[in-house]
Amino acid sequence: MSIKVLLLNPIKPGQDFNVNVDPVIIRHTGAQTKAGIFSPLGLMYIASILRNNKIEVKIIDPVPEGRSFESVLDIGKEFDIIIVPLATSNISGTIKLFDNLKGKIRVLIGTYATVISDQLLRENKCDIVVNGEAEMTLLELCKAEGSPKDIIGLSYIKDYKVIKNSDRPLIEDLDSLPFPARDLIDNNLYSDIFFGKPTALVLTSRGCPYECSFCSVKFVYGRRLRVRSVKNIIEELEEIVFKYCIKNIFFIDDIFPVNEDRVIQICDAIIKHNLKISWVCNCHINLITKRMLEHMEKAGCKEIRYGIESASADILKGMKKNITPQQAIKVIRMTKEVGIIPSGFFMIGFPGETVEMIRDTVNFAKMLNPLYAVFTITIPAPGSELYYSLPFSKRTELVDKFDTVNSDTTNICGIEPYILTRELKRAYISFYLSWRFFCNFMSQAIQRPSAAVSVLRMLLQGGIKIFN
Numbered sequence: 001m002s003i004k005v006l007l008l009n010p011i012k013p014g015q016d017f018n019v020n021v022d023p024v025i026i027r028h029t030g031a032q033t034k035a036g037i038f039s040p041l042g043l044m045y046i047a048s049i050l051r052n053n054k055i056e057v058k059i060i061d062p063v064p065e066g067r068s069f070e071s072v073l074d075i076g077k078e079f080d081i082i083i084v085p086l087a088t089s090n091i092s093g094t095i096k097l098f099d100n101l102k103g104k105i106r107v108l109i110g111t112y113a114t115v116i117s118d119q120l121l122r123e124n125k126c127d128i129v130v131n132g133e134a135e136m137t138l139l140e141l142c143k144a145e146g147s148p149k150d151i152i153g154l155s156y157i158k159d160y161k162v163i164k165n166s167d168r169p170l171i172e173d174l175d176s177l178p179f180p181a182r183d184l185i186d187n188n189l190y191s192d193i194f195f196g197k198p199t200a201l202v203l204t205s206r207g208c209p210y211e212c213s214f215c216s217v218k219f220v221y222g223r224r225l226r227v228r229s230v231k232n233i234i235e236e237l238e239e240i241v242f243k244y245c246i247k248n249i250f251f252i253d254d255i256f257p258v259n260e261d262r263v264i265q266i267c268d269a270i271i272k273h274n275l276k277i278s279w280v281c282n283c284h285i286n287l288i289t290k291r292m293l294e295h296m297e298k299a300g301c302k303e304i305r306y307g308i309e310s311a312s313a314d315i316l317k318g319m320k321k322n323i324t325p326q327q328a329i330k331v332i333r334m335t336k337e338v339g340i341i342p343s344g345f346f347m348i349g350f351p352g353e354t355v356e357m358i359r360d361t362v363n364f365a366k367m368l369n370p371l372y373a374v375f376t377i378t379i380p381a382p383g384s385e386l387y388y389s390l391p392f393s394k395r396t397e398l399v400d401k402f403d404t405v406n407s408d409t410t411n412i413c414g415i416e417p418y419i420l421t422r423e424l425k426r427a428y429i430s431f432y433l434s435w436r437f438f439c440n441f442m443s444q445a446i447q448r449p450s451a452a453v454s455v456l457r458m459l460l461q462g463g464i465k466i467f468n
């Protein structure tokens with residue numbers, strides 16, 4: 001038998017925004033309201049591996065493609081194996097979809113599915129859960145035509161019992177992975193807040209050496225950094241630039257510049273190969289050096305996204321963020337000096353935080369004056385230290401309550417939910433109606449009108465969601 005495999009991004013009835021929880025870029029929930037509509041990179045990696053092994057595969061990304069829940073259900077009926085990354089922010093949609101696809105082999109992947117695999121299987125929400133890094137496990141599962149027995153990295157139900165096969169080791173040689181199957185998606189649907197459409201995502205490493213208590217990256221990818229070679233990265237960039245004619249790149253690594261020498265080698269190679277790309281990346285405040293920034297700017301880096309999180313040294317310590325507000329001030333200044341635009345991500349409602357501290361964080365954001373700021377209510381991401389610090393009953397209760405974006409129902413800080421929501425709205429109003437933001441925005445708008453349009457679009461879309 002030859003099997004047909006559907007790789008499907010989550011959707012729920014009536015959904016008009018993209019949650020885009022991806023098996024390889026797991027932190028980026030609610031992406032459309034924050035920083036763009038990201039292509040399903042993890043699904044493209046899986047598709048590429050399956051296709052190289054002569055397995056028929058299709059990717060559907062319903063929201064950017066403008067598909068309804070009902071039409072996705074009809075498409076699902078044509079396939080033998082349906083694989084969905086479980087998103088905390090729309091678990092009900094995936095479960096409803098799978099309830100209507102009984103008889104097919106229904107597979108859930110991603111961190112959240114791994115964390116609650118027992119519950120999902122016991123309650124017949126799916127047939128198989130892939131624990132951890134998904135690519136090689138799914139290849140073996142599809143080669144076995146959906147039979148999970150003896151395939152490491154899987155959990156499944158047999159005789160009413162949950163069977164958990166042994167864990168699969170992480171992929172050591174990332175260069176051994178084929179490039180993501182960009183030909184299976186419409187690249188023009190995907191954007192970044194800074195560049196607009198099209199923007200390609202590129203992942204040069206997996207894992208993060210830090211251990212922020214709210215983050216679940218290490219749960220699946222570990223703290224040890226695994227990196228691709230510079231040659232391999234450049235080959236993928238050449239494919240993106242010359243085959244797909246895309247010049248805007250988001251290096252979606254959890255932290256792109258972990259090692260100064262490696263970043264400089266990548267930057268020098270981008271210049272040497274005359275790629276003429278423009279790019280953005282995520283950085284950690286305490287890894288940045290002036291030398292690194294200068295090379296990045298020469299190689300086309302236009303914007304750096306920093307997780308600054310809080311103005312309170314105590315809260316940052318509680319988060320195990322490994323940075324201080326003073327470091328943030330210095331690095332944002334340095335970034336501006338070399339000609340790269342900084343943007344900032346902030347969290348409110350962390351345990352121990354008071355309303356005064358939240359307002360201090362908003363004032364701090366205004367003082368730093370990044371191009372744009374994103375404020376979110378702290379969510380104990382499944383798999384994170386914060387999640388496991390909650391009593392079991394609270395964790396179980398959260399399964400349903402996660403089903404929104406920017407939810408205050410997961411409140412874990414002790415501040416009344418309605419006050420947290422009020423403070424979130426207040427943060428956005430205070431930041432975006434300030435003179436500092438207006439002046440900064442106007443000067444950027446003159447230099448780069450497309451970025452200004454994108455920020456305005458984000459404010460409109462994000463604003464509507466938050467103020468609804």
Ligand code: SF4
Pocket residue numbers: 208209210211212215216217254255284307
């Ligand atoms: S720096 Fe912290 S938040 Fe960022 S990926 Fe690493 S552990 Fe997660």
